[in-house]
Amino acid sequence: MSLLLDPFSVAFVQRALLGGALVAIICGIVGTWVVLRGMAFLGEAMAHGMLPGVAVATLTGFPPMAGAALSAAVMSVGVGALQRRGRLSADTSIGLLFVASLSLGVIVISASRSFATDAxxxxxxxxxxxxxxxxxxxxxxxxxxxxxxTLGHRSFVALTVDPRQAQLLGLRPRAAHFVLVALVTLAVVSAYQAVGSLLVVGMLLGPAVAAGRWTRRIVPTMVLAAAIGTVSVAVGLLLSWHLATAAGATVAFTAICSGAVSTGLHAFVAAVRRRVAPVSVIPNTPERTA
Structure with missing residues (x-):
């Protein structure tokens, strides 16, 4: 056991575990809303939308996180603008900006000959x-x-259940949706350094899906998703250390696998419960005669 846990005695692995745990908690909270609201495509678009900003920031000497935040913010504002003024559906707007951002990022990267490691x-x-x-x-x-x-919980719930009812209750569903998109942006930018732009959605979705198999209440789902995400980070770092694989990709893959493991375990527990559940027996009674 000590040999297995030896990697966590190294300072940079300890920082990776702590940073990954913070990312897991953020993604556990935001990922729960992403799953409930069906915003996975938006999260994926945000992750790829960071690419141009990070590339430009890296080439010009600015902090990559600042470039990521600015680029993701532009992406979220662009999606809203296309929906309002272009009268396009949400998935069409996201798809257009998603491909445009990814293409622009690749163009910027390809324009530099010394960008392989940073890419x-x-x-x-x-x-x-x-x-x-x-x-x-x-x-x-x-x-x-x-x-x-915490402050937006009531509005987010109303937005998820019935946006029209939320409007009648004065909960401003449009503003709630904007704030929720901002939270997704914050989560994506926060997780960027840990797992990269291609794999960030794994941290958002995997633990939230895994937690959703065990509870239907929102706050417990967030707490359980954060816990599952943290365990995924620890397991991913251990596997990466002992198998000599890429740490970020291993962590993201472990987070995705948590959903499959949780689903299988839930099905197994349900089957066991059905087997051991008491069966009601109808006592034999004499036939009624006229």
Whole structure:
């Protein structure tokens, strides 16, 4: 057991575990709403929408996280503008900007001949390179996520159940949707360094789907998703260490696998319960005679 856990005695792995846990909690909270609202495509688009900003920031010497945040913000505003003024459906607007952002990011990367290493980090993350400053930024992002999710909980629930009823109750569903999109943006940007732009949706969806098999209440689902995500980070780091695989990709793959494991385990528990459940026996009674 000590040999198995030896990686966590190394300082940079400890920082990766702490940073990954902070990302898992953020994604557990936001990912629950992503699953409930069917916003997975938006999350994927946000993740790829960061690519141009990160590429430009890296080439010009600015912090990549700042470029990621700016690019994702432009993406979210663009989706809203296309829906309102272009009268396009949500998936069409997201699809157009998704491809445009991804293409622009690839163009920027291809224009530089010394971008191979940075491109790998952008796409697949550098969780083992998380530093003290990154931990502070992730902690601040977690605080913002918890505060916004708590204050907007009632509006988010009403928006999910019935937007028209939410409007009648004065809960401003449009504003609630905008805030929810902002939370998705914050989660995607926060998870960017850990698992990269290509794999961030795995952290958003995997633990939330896994948690949803065991509870139907929103807050318990968030808590369980955060716990499952944290365990996925720890398991992913261990597998990466012992198998010599890419840490970010291994963590993301483990998070996705948690959904499949949870579904299988839930089905097994349900089958066992059905087997051991008491069967009501109707006593034999004499036939009634006229």
């Amino acid at each position: 790998s980090a952008i796409l697949f993350g550098e969780i083992l390179a998380i530093g003290t400053g990154d931990l502070a930024a992730l902690a601040a992002a977690l605080v913002v996520t918890v505060v916004v999710a």
